[in-house]
Amino acid sequence: MNESTERSDEDLPESVAGQQSPRKSMSPFVLTAWICGGTIIACVLACVVLGFVRSHALVSVKLTALDPNQEPRDHDVPLFKKTEALPDYQLLVIRREGGSVNLGTRPNTSAKDGLVWDLTEPVSTVEIATVRLQDQDKLMSDVVAEVPLAWEPVEEGNYRFEFTTSRSFAAGVDSFFQTPVGMAIKGAIFLAVFICIGGILLSVFQG
Template sequence: MHIAVDRSKVSYMTEEQSDRTRSGSTHSAWPMTRLICFGIILLSVISCVVIAAFRSNGLIQVTVTALNPEVEPRDHNLPFIKQQESLPDYELVVNYSNGLITNLGTKPNSSAVQGLTWRLNEPIPVCEIVGVRLQDQDKLISDVITEVQVTSDSTEADGYQFDFQTEHSVAIGVQSFFRTPIGVAISAAFFVAVLIIIFSVFIF
């Protein structure tokens, strides 16, 4: 007994089964992909909260006191061939870990014996500060008096006492987090994961 087989139908059925197999494997892969993306989003949020909390301490005020009047530099002028001493022009500069600086301003012709205070317009994350430099401001080149690190509320160096006032703020921590390389990487991973989830919802 001879059975005729339509090869075109067999070929069509084979291709259809193959398409169904590929479609089924694609459908089964998306739930796992979405699960991974949700995990990335969760880890990104947790990382952001933890790192932001660690970087939330911000410097808001610095007070510099000369422990001995003799340590204060003097500006020497020669008006009418007579030497005259004047008080220094104290200038405070904040150095960042990325190489940038912030000039907090100058206290012209001032003595630091009773203490001089610089209040910041915006808090600076302490973790981004590598040093606070006190210098005698000059039109050409300012003379560095001393430089300290913000490792405690108060520190002394070269006859000067530095008192730092800080505050904790969520906004400071979050802003500082997004300025770090790891913050940028985590943000990118979060964004990509969200896009993949949205794409999978619209496709399937």
């Protein structure tokens, strides 16, 4: 066997031997920071995907009275003007988990030519249980009609409802964070960010 292959590490030049320094082990704080960083990325990706899935949102509602003579009247007194006798239409979006979104009121207005309510903030369709039409009153509003959300026009009593939907990523993400899973992921993100920052700072201070 060749003598060159039998030389031990002791025979290596000092310059080469000096280069063989032991590897430093990764700090547990840095490792924790990396794990938390991966958790944050996974949670953000989950939010993006699930937010997109729930991003189909209601953006406007059109209401039309089929027979103007059957519209409710606020005041059936001859002394009142005809315009004051028209109903005060109020539209509410009823959420599945409770609560509602008030789309506003159209006072002393007939719906014979169609009334349109545009939502300032779109609401995810998966959150909507029904859309309620009321005749607003100072003491107590009367429910005139209530219909489920549908892709096609819906007729209920003397009224036809037409819904317009569109993609809204903001509405989808907001809807997702209202769910128990969404709230848990949001909490996990904040906790992971806190641990990640704390781990990095401790690693820096400890050299």
